[in-house]
Amino acid sequence: MKIIVSGGTGRVGRFVVGDLVAAGHEVRVMARSAPPAGTLPGGVAVVTGSLDPDLDQTAVFDGMDGFVHAALDHLPERYRGGEGDDPNGFRHRNLDGSIALFEAARRAGVRRVVFLSSRAAYGTQAPGRVLDETVVAHPDTVYGQVKHAAERALDMLGGDRFIGVSLRATGVYGTAAAGLPHKWSGLIGDYLAGTAIAPRVATEVHGRDLAAAVRLLLQADAADLADRLFNVSDLVLDRHDLLAIVRDATGCPHPLPEPADASALNVMSTRRLAGLGWQAGGRALLEETVAALPEVRGATRS
Incomplete structure (x- = not known):
């Protein structure tokens, strides 16, 4: 397949690009500007594109079979709260901009779209409730609301010749690109320095596993995608357990945080x-x- 990936140089998108290239697909990355040399695997073309709803970017999708939309315009290192003090601008770029890209892809003849959504689309739910894709969403952050609205817009655009699938992802972990921090850089650094760590438990999925899910949804038979919404998650991970791995690997003598209540x-x-x-x-x-x-x-x- 010929696949274009928005946000392909980001913390999550780069896993998707690497996986698709390794699987033999022809990959094009949409970016606002060319990334530094060595950021992307060899053979990956970069085309200029952005989350600007006022642009007609149909030509970017010419000749593409699939589109993975992983781009998000947000404050650095912030997803929830990534709108800062400009929620309207955040919605305009990330919702209206996403819808414009979906429409452009459909006009260009793209047959399959995978939208990288978020568990934030579920919003506040009953404590301890298991979230399957039939749970009614109650997004209570700007980020979650934008993701949920983009899911619905993509679904409404879909049909037999244009299949849009949304993938709700939990927290994504993994090694970072050279010279960049990974999601636990600060946490592990604080632990190794002896800083007290507050208890916390969360759900996680490796970027490699998320990328495999994206590839699966791009390649699946249309008959297997009657459901257009999928969750992707793996571990319930307590900071106590994460840092225990660090302690055992390094011999760090500092105390671990207390286990958090995951109920x-x-x-x-x-x-x-x-x-x-x-x-x-x-x-x-x-x-x-x-x-x-x-x-x-x-x-x-030691």
Whole structure:
């Protein structure tokens, strides 16, 4: 397939690009400007594009079979709260801009779209409730509202010749691009420095597993995509357990945070995605990834 990926140089999008290239697909990345040399795998073309609803960007999609929309215009390192003090501008760029890209892709003859949404689209739910894709969404942040509205817009645009699928992702972890921090850089650095760590538990999925889910949705038979919404998640991860891996790898003597109470956590069901053949890496992939993080590799065991 010929696939264009928006946000393909970002923390999540780069996993998608790498996976698609490794699987033999021809990949084009849409970006506002050319990334530094070495950011993308060899052979990946870069075309100029943006989340600007006032532009007709149909030509960007010429010749493409699939579109993965992973771009988000937000404050650095912030998704929830990424609108800062400009919620209207955030909505205009990320909702209206996304809809404009979906429409442009359809005009250009793209047959399959995968939109990278978020568990934030579910919003506040009953404590401890398992979230499957039939749960009624109550997004209570600007970010969640924008993601949910974009899902609905894509679904309304869809048809037999233009299939749009939304993938609600939980927190994504993994190694970062060279020279950039990963999501746990600050946390692990604080632990190794002896800073007290507050308890917290959350759901996580490796970027590699998310990318595999995206590829699966791009390649699946249309008959298997009657449901146009899928969750992607893997681990319930407590900071206590994450930092225990760091401690065991480095010999760090500092105390671990207390385990958090996970009873109210809303875990996302991935049964629908698993029905298409998706499998997550689980604890083994977590341990492999943490061992490869620069803070862990660089620490000396006592």
